[in-house]
Amino acid sequence: MRWLPLSLGFLAAGLPAWAETALNVTYLRLETPPVPVLSNLDPIPWDDGIAGAKLGQSDNATTGKFLGQTYNLTVESVPPDGDIAAAAKTALAASPFLILDAEASAVLTVADLPEAKAAIILSVAAPDTRLRDADCRANVLHTGASFDMRADALMQVLLGKRWTRLALITGTHPVDKDWSAALSAAITKFGLELVGEKNWSERADLRRSASSEVSLFTQDLPDHDVLLIADESDDFARYVAYNTWLPRPVAGSEGMVPAGWSPTLEQWGAVQLQDRFEEAAQRPMRPRDYAAWVAMRTLGEALTRTGSTDPATLRRYILSDEFELDGFKGRPLSYRNWNGELRQPIPVAHARALVTLAPIEGFLHEYNELDTLGRDRRESACKAFGEQQ
């Protein structure tokens, strides 16, 4: 087992010297079992994320054709009970560049494979704070917005509006609880006030009875400015808006939502990316698509600027001050060299328009205002990137 990847590793390292420059990337997805939800209005597209990587591939290829550089993208999708480690080994034997669309524990499984030691893994679907914190890995970069980045963005906006008294309803799934914890932490971080909290418990079919059920459920919450809802499985939150006891706006997973990408972005040239994506995928771009597009473009930009396909060279460049990527969000994107996380603005939007793009004016930072979102250098317990600091 150990022989094969080693010998291939030698081959890959030798390639740039004697072949035309080609960058091969695998998009590896671990499918998630479907979660039953109340509404079928917004099914998750089968190619969520994959379509973004494909667009990034085509954007890279257009640039590459002027420079004699080619890009190849292979997509592998592993069923929920499949062997992600085996699939990752196969992918890593072919190329050290991996876009990983998988939850946090699978990210660690893949990152800790001996075969992955010299790889560049771009994680697009694990928003967990721990992967940017104590459980960080030196071979993993994060292009998906983390829960804490999103929560920080929302709290900046709420604080900016002086809508500071918040109530919070948390769904029943683990992912809801993680998102809820990030929201609570951001409330504390920015000095807002959590006046009341409830766990979602209604079992009723809200498609028929939302007005009475939700009104009753929210009646005993103390008065608040905004009702936060943590419902990352998209189960019940849509039925809470406009059915609450008090006339209050909702935010979090519904209403005003912070996310890595929003179809409502049109400034900063974003409409060009939206149009390109819709033409290719026949649907609007989702946050995971955006994360995957950024992942592909990160590798493309690094190859364009360094002329190298050596993962160590590319990694050094990506984590350096030299690296900057136009991500259609008005500020250059770069990577935090203390935990490998993409530094990016976070759109805070409702279904029909952008409310604002965080960081908002007034949240200052000694180095980069984007570092007011998510784990800053001093807050992160990540040690794996020590050599960069």
Next chain:
Amino acid sequence: MKHLILAASVLAGPAFGAEIWVTNEKDDTISVIDVDTLEVTRTIPTGERPRGITFSKDYSKVYICASDSNAVQVMDPVSGEILYDLPSGADPEQFVLHPDDRHLWIANEDDAVTTVVDTVERKVVAQIDVGIEPEGMAVSPDGKIVITTSETTNMAHWIDTSTLQIVANSLVDARPRHAEFTEDNKRLWVSSEIGGTVAVFDTATKAELAKIHFAITGVNDDLIQPVGFEFTPDMKTAFVALGPANHVAVINMDTYEVEDYILVGRRVWHMAFSPDHSKLFTTNGVSGDVTVIDVASREPIKSIKVGRFPWGAAMRP
């Protein structure tokens, strides 16, 4: 210095009646500003999302990129009537009129092509594959080279106008927005909006000579985003619009040093000089106005309300 300006103003003829034409991206109109009174004298309807604007050599026609109408409109500047549309390819954003006064070179932002249109025959004569989101367009004074910058590919493509082939590609910083040749054809300047820099190339060797950086106290570096720029005719000074930094930088064209920053309206895009080059008019997208800069003192002297999201600017003597 004073002599030169005087001479220039004499050459340009009487300043009376000179106008600055500004395209309002989100109002589908043009605001016409009288250079002497500094008032808006006319508001003229256009096609959808007007951006790039330029006049024919004799100022008898004005060409307007109506991006969302997928056309270049040709207008009679006297009557304000649209005479006809030129075929332009999809989503024309910026263009440049070749010194032959006949061919328009158009960046088609959605299609990754540069389109060449014959304005007399009113037909497309060529389309050239370029990088993603072509935007900035420039033509060398001798007409031999056209530049297209592509925003996502981060390149300036050098196109030979006789063969219609790309002869070189120069990598620049992220999101190149605007390009201009100097009058003497020796330099090419390219602004990079997200990169926050302006690169200067030697046109003979196509080598990069300088990269200009900016810093404004109290403005985050990320928000300093160079877009449109103009040169004074003596080739000594360049004015560079810095987008959401709400300033115009004044650059010494010999040393490439930034000498001044002039506060203007919000999200400054493009600019145009008055005929005597004593005033500079900047379009400020977010604040919906035009700042008038006194070129000699480098001070803003007036702000003129125009339509929503003013973008392009062109002078009509």
